[in-house]
Amino acid sequence: MEAGRHPAARAPRAGGRPSTPDAGENARLARPPRAAAPARGGRGEHENTALAEPERLQKVLAQIGLGSRREIEEWVVAGRISVNGLPAELGQKIGPGDRVKYNGKLIPLRFTVRTPRVLIYHKPEGEIVSREDPEGRPTVFERLPILRKGRWIAVGRLDFNTSGLLLFTNDGTLANRLMHPRYELEREYAVRLLGQLDDEQLESLKTGIQLEDGLARFTSISDEGGEGANHWYRVTLSEGRNREVRRMFEAVGLTVSRLMRVRYGPVTLSSRLKRGMWMEMPEAEVCSLAGLPKPQGQAARPGEQVRKTRLHRTTPR
Incomplete structure (x- = not known):
């Protein structure tokens, strides 16, 4: 065996837009921090149609990608987040119809169960x-x-x-x-x-x-x-x-x-995924990882999902 090679590498939400005059402003102005340009090479976001119960503020905002729960808690303490015009509180629950703002801008809330990427x-x-x-x-x-x-x-x-x-x-x-x-x-x-x-x-x-x-x-x-x-x-x-x-x-x-x-x-880590390459995890596997119900009508025959999974090699931007 060559000294430089290792044998171990063989393993290698329905939408919650409030019915208020600010609904248009909500869609036009709300942007999560550090939001970027349109996606390249990725699949769309999948949603489950079952309505969720009111959830803790930091959980809802984390689910839509605003930031991590810890970051959101820090923003709440700093007074950067408001709910219905009042300063948000740690552990506060929100539901459809609540108007949440970050740094004064309305955030579009989701109260459907969304499959993460x-x-x-x-x-x-x-x-x-x-x-x-x-x-x-x-x-x-x-x-x-x-x-x-x-x-x-x-x-x-x-x-x-x-x-x-x-x-x-x-x-x-x-x-x-x-x-x-x-x-x-x-x-x-x-x-x-x-x-x-x-x-x-x-x-x-x-x-x-x-x-x-x-x-x-x-x-x-x-x-x-x-x-x-x-x-x-x-x-x-x-x-x-x-x-x-x-x-x-x-x-x-x-x-x-x-x-x-x-x-x-x-x-x-798959042996097919070489250094510098990435792949998107199939939705059914994401649901299993996140403890969510598996998507309906997407059952694949053994091995089919692997063939459909694309590998991506990119260069740093």
């Missing part, structure tokens, strides 16, 4: 998971299709020098579901080390390593072999702290020379 991206090394970088390094967002409304939210992060599976969604609620520690979604990585773990180091990594931000442990470690100074392992953990995998191996005296995420929860 999810992109699966194979991040190469040398890209940063941030919208802007003072150092001018390329960002993952430069590769993604432009949304008509809302924005892409990265599900977790990967370091500048880490490659592999990275998910994006236009739904803040789903992003929270995928990232919040209470859901304990497993992350799986292929790791190339300079050196090999001994039994004592293996046991320490499984039982727990004390890092500066708390105890960290791998839920599993498997030896994937290697030649010379390089040795491959596959590891899983159920949290996503900054540089956690690298820091854990450094804590037992070994250096990570290459790191690649190959799975996030139930989503596995």
Whole structure:
């Protein structure tokens, strides 16, 4: 086996427009922050026709892509959001007919269950998971299709020098579901080390390593072999702290020379998806991931959905 290749990579809402004189203003003026030009290369948004019950303000606004729940909570505290002309409150519920403004502009609300969009991206090394970088390094967002409304939210992060599976969604609620520690979604990585773990180091990594931000442990470690100074392992953990995998191996005296995420929860990186490429997750799979009812009348024969899924290779904008 070549030292530079790793065996682990084989896995590799009905509309809630108020019936007021401001309805036209609502449609004309309301724009989510950082809304972009018409979409390129993506499918349209799908909606379920069942009306939803009144929901918490931050949840509704996150679902339409205004921002993450945490950002929206900060805007509420700062007084940037109003409901029916009054300052919004944290945890406030809204329903059809309520008029919500952000920085004085009306926001079009949706009270139907909308299927989120999810992109699966194979991040190469040398890209940063941030919208802007003072150092001018390329960002993952430069590769993604432009949304008509809302924005892409990265599900977790990967370091500048880490490659592999990275998910994006236009739904803040789903992003929270995928990232919040209470859901304990497993992350799986292929790791190339300079050196090999001994039994004592293996046991320490499984039982727990004390890092500066708390105890960290791998839920599993498997030896994937290697030649010379390089040795491959596959590891899983159920949290996503900054540089956690690298820091854990450094804590037992070994250096990570290459790191690649190959799975996030139930989503596995396909061998068809090469570095720098992205694909849109099929709607039925998104519904399963988000815990939503599956779309009606779209059942596919085994293997059919895979053939219909398009892979996209883009260059940074």
